[in-house]
Amino acid sequence: MNLIRIVLFIGVLNIVVSAQYNQLEQNKCIIPRILQGSWFSWETGKPTQTVIDATKMSKRGICVTMSHHGDEYSFVFKERSGDCYHCVRTIIRTLNVFEKVEGPCVSIPQGTEPSVENVCKGIKDDRQLVTLFNENFVPINCRSSLEGVWHFTYQNRFRFTGVCNKPDARIQSCQTAGTQFLIQNQKFNVTYQQCEGMEGTFTGIVEYSCLGDWFVGKNHYFAVANTKESRKDEKYRCFLKNRDDDLYIGVSITAECNTLKTPENSPERLKLTPVKAEYVEPGCTLPQNFSGEWVNTANIDADVSISETHINETYYPDRARYRRTIYVCRERRDNRIMMARLTVDGCQKDYVCFDFQPRHHNIIRYRKGLAVIKDDFSTVCSWVQFKNAESWKYDLFLAKNPVPVRCPVAGKFNFTQRGEHPFRTRILGGVTLSPRPNIHCKQNISDLSVCDTDQKEMAVDENYCLSVDHLGRPVDIYSKSKIIFKFLY
Numbered sequence: 388m389n390l391i392r393i394v395l396f397i398g399v400l401n402i403v404v405s406a407q408y409n410q411l412e413q414n415k416c417i418i419p420r421i422l423q424g425s426w427f428s429w430e431t432g433k434p435t436q437t438v439i440d441a442t443k444m445s446k447r448g449i450c451v452t453m454s455h456h457g458d459e460y461s462f463v464f465k466e467r468s469g470d471c472y473h474c475v476r477t478i479i480r481t482l483n484v485f486e487k488v489e490g491p492c493v494s495i496p497q498g499t500e501p502s503v504e505n506v507c508k509g510i511k512d513d514r515q516l517v518t519l520f521n522e523n524f525v526p527i528n529c530r531s532s533l534e535g536v537w538h539f540t541y542q543n544r545f546r547f548t549g550v551c552n553k554p555d556a557r558i559q560s561c562q563t564a565g566t567q568f569l570i571q572n573q574k575f576n577v578t579y580q581q582c583e584g585m586e587g588t589f590t591g592i593v594e595y596s597c598l599g600d601w602f603v604g605k606n607h608y609f610a611v612a613n614t615k616e617s618r619k620d621e622k623y624r625c626f627l628k629n630r631d632d633d634l635y636i637g638v639s640i641t642a643e644c645n646t647l648k649t650p651e652n653s654p655e656r657l658k659l660t661p662v663k664a665e666y667v668e669p670g671c672t673l674p675q676n677f678s679g680e681w682v683n684t685a686n687i688d689a690d691v692s693i694s695e696t697h698i699n700e701t702y703y704p705d706r707a708r709y710r711r712t713i714y715v716c717r718e719r720r721d722n723r724i725m726m727a728r729l730t731v732d733g734c735q736k737d738y739v740c741f742d743f744q745p746r747h748h749n750i751i752r753y754r755k756g757l758a759v760i761k762d763d764f765s766t767v768c769s770w771v772q773f774k775n776a777e778s779w780k781y782d783l784f785l786a787k788n789p790v791p792v793r794c795p796v797a798g799k800f801n802f803t804q805r806g807e808h809p810f811r812t813r814i815l816g817g818v819t820l821s822p823r824p825n826i827h828c829k830q831n832i833s834d835l836s837v838c839d840t841d842q843k844e845m846a847v848d849e850n851y852c853l854s855v856d857h858l859g860r861p862v863d864i865y866s867k868s869k870i871i872f873k874f875l876y
């Protein structure tokens with residue numbers, strides 16, 4: 388049956404592929420969707436708008452051929468009038484930003500087909516990249532661009548000399564309080580303060596939407612759009628950090644990234660000093676047998692380290708980075724514990740209520756309320772802060788080094804499954820075990836067994852062949868496909 392499905396699937400795939408192939412035959416160049424749209428750029432000192440659809444680029448013409456290498460595309464465009472061809476090479480940086488380098492319109496000898504090789508050969512890789520910003524951008528989480536709170540001093544070599552240093556100048560890029568899993572932080576604020584006697588400094592908050600970030604060597608670029616600015620040429624900006632020294636950041640003063648080579652040599656330069664999270668005095672203690680190392684299954688398997696007064700949670704948004712949140716015990720009544728939540732990057736402190744169940748072997752079950760700014764037990768730990776009150780769902784801390792425990796039930800069970808995603812003991816995406824040859828299965832059942840002498844393991848086999856050997860003993864030669872669970876709770 389599976390085989391039939393696979394054959395059918397291949398059939399459908401064939402049709403799709405040949406349809407696309409036909410389209411390609413007709414028009415050898417289809418511009419990827421991510422490059423299509425209306426784009427703003429600052430080119431040779433002028434605001435420029437570029438419109439790209441599946442086959443054309445404004446002021447460049449119709450695409451006649453293309454090639455690509457990863458996220459880098461080379462296109463050959465033919466101008467409608469005139470007999471010359473443009474080569475445009477693009478590098479996709481984020482959903483909202485791409486960069487391009489291009490050559491002049493070149494003629495090719497008569498009788499030669501235009502190709503990426505003969506039209507693009509004049510383009511040097513070291514030419515300045517032009518950055519294009521999507522005019523209909525989709526904001527992206529700022530977390531990977533910039534996260535934390537800093538005081539900053541700034542210089543702008545085009546507007547004033549000297550360094551403007553005011554105590555209240557701040558950059559603030561924080562996850563919105565109260566949303567732990569649906570993290571929303573697609574904007575950040577830069578609060579400028581005016582310096583007397585420095586023309587061009589001003590007092591005001593600039594709010595930016597994040598358009599995504601990318602690396603070029605050690606340079607970490609991110610693009611932004613000023614949310615309060617309607618003039619296109621003032622709206623888009625590029626920031627630059629250096630991976631080795633993230634206390635300086637460079638900011639462009641035009642919609643360009645190529646003016647930023649190093650943070651120190653950028654038109655606007657900010658020097659950052661992190662604003663440290665405050666110290667919070669513990670006001671209560673956690674249950675003694677919570678102390679130790681845990682894994683939080685509700686937060687991408689974060690590492691959790693619990694002491695008498697602190698819960699430190701570290702998670703890894705990607706391979707290279709980690710984020711730490713520290714919870715400090717403030718007040719405890721019955722199962723509910725109000726904890727102060729601190730992030731090390733200086734984003735504000737708030738309060739969260741944990742409703743803990745007593746530790747049971749390798750598991751701590753808890754519910755966590757919404758974060759609140761107010762330091763008041765009856766507000767923070769009010770039952771209305773627990774969103775899932777009706778379904779009463781608990782999240783889990785699992786012991787990092789669990790010790791299996793004895794299961795309260797033992798025996799062999801036959802089970803049936805209902806629902807959309809039945810449990811399967813086959814290897815996902817793997818080869819289906821060959822049909823069972825020469826063995827007559829009296830019956831195939833779904834088997835769940837707790838039969839080891841210690842009663843610490845449960846074997847589950849969704850398709851267990853019930854058969855007998857020549858002595859009448861039950862056998863299942865395919866029991867390799869069963870899954871073993873250890874009891875932790």
Ligand SMILES: *[C@@H]1O[C@H](CO)[C@@H](O)[C@H](O)[C@H]1NC(C)=O
Pocket residue numbers: 559574575576592594
């Ligand atoms: C930026 O500041 C404005 C004005 O104070 C405020 O309304 C807005 O919520 C802030 N935005 C962020 C992302 O902090």
Ligand SMILES: *[C@@H]1O[C@H](CO)[C@@H](O)[C@H](O)[C@H]1NC(C)=O
Pocket residue numbers: 692693694697698699713
């Ligand atoms: C948690 O972090 C705080 C602040 O960094 C530190 O003082 C404390 O020792 C840590 N506790 C654990 C259990 O790691």
Ligand SMILES: *[C@@H]1O[C@H](CO)[C@@H](O)[C@H](O)[C@H]1NC(C)=O
Pocket residue numbers: 674675676745746747748
């Ligand atoms: C942990 O301590 C609580 C009481 O403080 C107790 O009810 C619970 O059974 C203990 N759990 C374990 C696994 O020792």
Ligand SMILES: *[C@@H]1O[C@H](CO)[C@@H](O)[C@H](O)[C@H]1NC(C)=O
Pocket residue numbers: 801802803830832833
């Ligand atoms: C296992 O359960 C199925 C479905 O309820 C039933 O048809 C079958 O007879 C059971 N097999 C045994 C060996 O009990």
Ligand SMILES: *[C@@H]1O[C@H](CO)[C@@H](O)[C@H](O)[C@H]1NC(C)=O
Pocket residue numbers: 822823828829830831850852
């Ligand atoms: C049990 O499943 C195998 C394939 O896994 C099948 O060949 C066999 O006919 C089934 N037997 C019964 C009794 O359903």
